[in-house]
Amino acid sequence: MAEKKLSKKALSTSFHHWYWGHLTCFSQEHMQTFGYLHSMLPLCQELYDNEEDLARSMNTYTAFFNTEPQLGTVIVGITAGLEEARANGDDEVDDETINGLRAGLMGPIAGIGDSLVVGTVIPILLGIAMGMSGGGSPLGAIFYIIVWNLFAYFGMRYLYFTGYNLGGKAVEFLVGAQGMAIREAVSTLGGFVIGAVSATWVSVQTSLALYNADGEAYLVLQNKLDEVFPGLLTAVTIIICWYLMAKKKMSPIKVMLILLVVAIVGCAIGFFNPGLSY
Amino acid sequence: MSISFIQAFILGIFACLSSMPGMGSSSIGNYTLGRPLVGGLVCGLVLGDIRTGILVGVAMQVVYIALVTPGGTVSADVRAVSYIGIPLAMLALKSQGLDPASVEGAGLATSFGAMVGTVGTVLFYGTATLNLVWQHMGWSAVEKRNYKMIAVTDRYLPWISHIAFSLIPTVIMLMLGQTVVEAIKTYLPMDGLAMKSLFTVGSLLPCVGIAILLKQIVRNVTDFIPYLTGFVFAKSIGINLVSATVVAAMFAILIYKLKMLELVRPAASAGGGLDDDEEEDI
Numbered sequence: 001m002a003e004k005k006l007s008k009k010a011l012s013t014s015f016h017h018w019y020w021g022h023l024t025c026f027s028q029e030h031m032q033t034f035g036y037l038h039s040m041l042p043l044c045q046e047l048y049d050n051e052e053d054l055a056r057s058m059n060t061y062t063a064f065f066n067t068e069p070q071l072g073t074v075i076v077g078i079t080a081g082l083e084e085a086r087a088n089g090d091d092e093v094d095d096e097t098i099n100g101l102r103a104g105l106m107g108p109i110a111g112i113g114d115s116l117v118v119g120t121v122i123p124i125l126l127g128i129a130m131g132m133s134g135g136g137s138p139l140g141a142i143f144y145i146i147v148w149n150l151f152a153y154f155g156m157r158y159l160y161f162t163g164y165n166l167g168g169k170a171v172e173f174l175v176g177a178q179g180m181a182i183r184e185a186v187s188t189l190g191g192f193v194i195g196a197v198s199a200t201w202v203s204v205q206t207s208l209a210l211y212n213a214d215g216e217a218y219l220v221l222q223n224k225l226d227e228v229f230p231g232l233l234t235a236v237t238i239i240i241c242w243y244l245m246a247k248k249k250m251s252p253i254k255v256m257l258i259l260l261v262v263a264i265v266g267c268a269i270g271f272f273n274p275g276l277s278y
Numbered sequence: 279m280s281i282s283f284i285q286a287f288i289l290g291i292f293a294c295l296s297s298m299p300g301m302g303s304s305s306i307g308n309y310t311l312g313r314p315l316v317g318g319l320v321c322g323l324v325l326g327d328i329r330t331g332i333l334v335g336v337a338m339q340v341v342y343i344a345l346v347t348p349g350g351t352v353s354a355d356v357r358a359v360s361y362i363g364i365p366l367a368m369l370a371l372k373s374q375g376l377d378p379a380s381v382e383g384a385g386l387a388t389s390f391g392a393m394v395g396t397v398g399t400v401l402f403y404g405t406a407t408l409n410l411v412w413q414h415m416g417w418s419a420v421e422k423r424n425y426k427m428i429a430v431t432d433r434y435l436p437w438i439s440h441i442a443f444s445l446i447p448t449v450i451m452l453m454l455g456q457t458v459v460e461a462i463k464t465y466l467p468m469d470g471l472a473m474k475s476l477f478t479v480g481s482l483l484p485c486v487g488i489a490i491l492l493k494q495i496v497r498n499v500t501d502f503i504p505y506l507t508g509f510v511f512a513k514s515i516g517i518n519l520v521s522a523t524v525v526a527a528m529f530a531i532l533i534y535k536l537k538m539l540e541l542v543r544p545a546a547s548a549g550g551g552l553d554d555d556e557e558e559d560i
Binding site: 129 | 335
């Protein structure tokens with residue numbers, strides 16, 4: 001039997017199905033599962049003439065899937081390589097290996113992807129773009145549209161084909177010693193940049209001040225706090241939000257409701273005052 | 279300034295494409311068209327005032343710069359922020375005669391965005407729930423081995439969810455725009471407690487977005503150190519984001535090399551130990 005090899009065309013169709021469809025039919029129950037099925041379909045159809053084999057392989061990908069979609073493309077690429085191996089009679093590749101691998105990679109990839117893509121690349125690009133769009137120029141928005149989309153399209157394409165070519169080796173790389181070292185390094189990078197992003201773009205300020213008889217402020221709380229640590233209130237608020245979600249297991253919506261209450265009470269007692277008027 | 283049906287319809291289509299989960303998927307939809315900065319450009323083009331659109335978009339983008347949706351939990355809905363919030367804020371600015379470049383203008387835009395974005399999460403859950411129906415149809419088709427239905431389920435049927443939860447709400451809100459804006463102005467004066475609180479929440483909400491990101495990274499208290507270092511570099515030393523990334527990359531390389539040493543060396547010495555045993559056997 002001749003070795004089955006996926007054609008460039010099938011791989012490209014599969015990649016584009018993922019690129020366009022990973023989050024179109026989203027529900028809380030299945031998340032990216034349908035995008036994944038849609039992406040694997042052209043590959044399985046090319047590999048199997050036999051209806052039983054096709055059904056068996058497609059059935060593999062009905063298992064739940066959700067990860068960070070940009071970086072997660074590498075997982076789709078890896079399974080493309082594994083499916084090809086299975087079609088060529090590799091006994092070591094079965095439903096269990098493929099789904100074990102998908103389930104094992106979803107979490108780490110989502111972790112790296114969120115800190116790298118959403119936490120680092122997008123805020124940096126948006127930060128530059130907002131600077132360029134000061135004064136109402138469309139330049140920044142156009143810059144962001146072009147740079148981000150080139151980065152996302154070619155980055156995802158590269159990840160897909162790298163995953164496909166490396167197959168099982170990519171898994172070793174991602175969860176092995178080197179992968180662990182990369183994860184540590186990326187989370188430090190992400191943490192550092194997110195810190196810079198929050199210092200640049202987030203600002204929690206108090207308007208609380210105490211006045212003497214002449215109406216001069218003798219205590220401006222914001223200035224005192226900034227003398228202790230510049231941006232103290234911002235950093236503390238973020239860490240409290242982290243604590244509530246990570247340690248107290250609250251949902252983001254609940255934390256936002258708490259902030260709403262804090263804002264209303266804070267405004268009523270004069271701790272916050274954005275100083276607006278029509 | 280008012281919004282015609284055609285303009286509202288066009289913005290409604292953009293809402294369908296950009297929402298999370300949107301018909302443009304995440305790269306083009308959520309992360310491009312859904313960003314308020316880009317939404318500002320689109321709304322500016324459609325409504326014929328690019329400058330106001332961009333300025334409103336920038337003001338709202340600040341709030342949502344780190345908007346993540348881990349595990350499908352959303353804290354704000356981008357279609358509502360970008361294609362309902364921005365046009366309404368533009369209308370409000372025009373009717374107040376406020377300059378969008380002024381502090382008050384940006385403040386008004388931010389509060390509008392925060393309000394609409396938070397209320398808009400209803401649209402997110404609506405879309406995701408209606409998609410369950412299409413997925414149900416998809417599953418039974420997969421069981422019957424009718425694979426053509428996968429493409430239909432993934433690509434075409436969710437449009438129905440979006441007509442219901444993106445297009446129609448956007449068109450209605452924008453057509454009622456002037457009335458909505460007037461009502462908000464009458465019932466929620468800017469210096470009243472409600473609007474003050476709304477604006478304050480607008481400045482507190484980014485903390486949640488940042489905290490969601492931190493949740494992925496920080497497990498021990500010591501993991502806060504890189505975060506705080508970045509904070510100090512930007513706040514106290516005043517370097518910008520690109521420079522901060524360069525410094526961060528330096529630290530990342532150091533950690534990678536250290537970690538590799540730590541992980542590879544024990545393996546090597548264990549290998550060495552094995553050699554010793556063999557020699558003894560001889």
